Amino acid sequence: GAVVSQHPSWVICKSGTSVKIECRSLDFQATTMFWYRQFPKQSLMLMATSNEGSKATYEQGVEKDKFLINHASLTLSTLTVTSAHPEDSSFYICSAGSGYTFGSGTRLTVV
Amino acid sequence: QKEVEQNSGPLSVPEGAIASLNCTYSDRGSQSFFWYRQYSGKSPELIMSIYSNGDKEDGRFTAQLNKASQYVSLLIRDSQPSDSATYLCAVNIHLDTGRRALTFGSGTRLQVQP
Numbered sequence: 001g002a003v004v005s006q007h008p009s010w011v012i013c014k015s016g017t018s019v020k021i022e023c024r025s026l027d028f029q030a031t032t033m034f035w036y037r038q039f040p041k042q043s044l045m046l047m048a049t050s051n052e053g054s055k056a057t058y059e060q061g062v063e064k065d066k067f068l069i070n071h072a073s074l075t076l077s078t079l080t081v082t083s084a085h086p087e088d089s090s091f092y093i094c095s096a097g098s099g100y101t102f103g104s105g106t107r108l109t110v111v
Numbered sequence: 112q113k114e115v116e117q118n119s120g121p122l123s124v125p126e127g128a129i130a131s132l133n134c135t136y137s138d139r140g141s142q143s144f145f146w147y148r149q150y151s152g153k154s155p156e157l158i159m160s161i162y163s164n165g166d167k168e169d170g171r172f173t174a175q176l177n178k179a180s181q182y183v184s185l186l187i188r189d190s191q192p193s194d195s196a197t198y199l200c201a202v203n204i205h206l207d208t209g210r211r212a213l214t215f216g217s218g219t220r221l222q223v224q225p
Contacts, residue, residue, distance in 0.1 A: 006154075034212065043199060043215040044155065060207065093154050100145060100213070105154040 003027050004096045006103030013084055013110055021079045021106045023050075023094030029074035030096035035067075038091040038105075050077040084110045114138065115202050117216035125224050130187040132219050134200030137181070143203035144176055146185045148196045149218065155199055159185065190223045197221070 003026040013019050023033055033050040048069055049057040056069035068080040077096075081088055093105040114137045124130045132146075143162055147155035161167045161174040161183065173186040183202075187194055197218040204214040 043217045046212050046214070049210070049212065057210065095213075100157055100160065102154045102156075107152075 002097055002101045004094065004101050004103040006094055006106055008106060009104055010107040011109070013108070015085055015110055016083055018080055018082045019084055019108060021081075021092055021094075021108075023077045023079070023096065023103050025075045025096040028097055030077075031074060033071060033077040033094055033096045035069065035077075035079050036093045036095070036102075038093060044093065047079075050079075052077075081108065084108070086110045114204050114214050115200055115216040117198075117200050117219050119217055120220040121222050122219055123222045123224060124190050126190060126192060128190050128223075130190045130194065130221055130223070132185040132187075132198050132200075132221065134183045134185075134202075134216055135181055136183070136200075136202045136204070138202065138204045139178075139181065140205055141178075141202045144174070144183045145201040145213070146172075146174060146183075147199040147201060147215075148194075149199055150196045158198075187221075190221075192223045192225050195221055195223045 005024045005026050007022045031052045035047045036044040037047050038044045046059050047062045050069045050071040052071045058064045071077040089110045091105050094103045116135050146159045148158050149155045159174040161176045164176050167174045171188045175184045197220045199218045200216040201213045203211050
């Protein structure tokens with residue numbers, strides 16, 4: 001079945017720095033990948049749709065200049081949280097392909 | 112109105128009982144419906160998908176869909192303590208941006224008492 005790998009599983013960074021999260025489809029090619037964010041005790045909120053070879057599509061309220069998405073190949077999408085602040089601390093999860101299988105998630109803590 | 116609504120719970124059932132989880136959605140045009148299980152601190156895991164009205168069974172799980180009522184449910188038979196988790200309902204919803212994407216309810220926390 002479809003396997004989606006996400007790395008790192010957790011990261012702690014200082015306020016003002018940038019953090020890159022990778023999402024890989026291991027056994028299939030994905031022209032589309034999805035990035036979600038989940039705050040504690042809340043549900044998953046779609047942040048953006050990553051499109052291979054073209055610009056990502058961001059949901060309303062998500063700053064595209066802060067959350068940079070690159071989908072340079074059919075198996076890899078990256079999300080970079082730029083100038084991270086404590087309010088960006090969250091659980092970031094990607095899904096790939098049909099969007100029904102999720103990566104293991106990345107717990108970001110900004111201190 | 113939220114696009115996908117679930118009772119947050121917690122829903123507490125004794126071991127061996129049937130747990131019934133419910134979800135309603137707003138987009139009448141939705142065609143794809145999913146139930147995920149999420150353990151604390153982990154990523155969601157797909158349990159069931161359903162596309163047609165009626166019931167779909169997979170082991171101890173049964174998903175039920177009623178498009179006329181915009182309602183989808185998940186039954187868990189012979190509930191086990193290991194089923195204790197948050198259950199997320201997800202619907203392929205038509206977004207304001209003109210696209211369709213998986214939209215999640217807030218989740219129902221299930222507690223199975225030994």
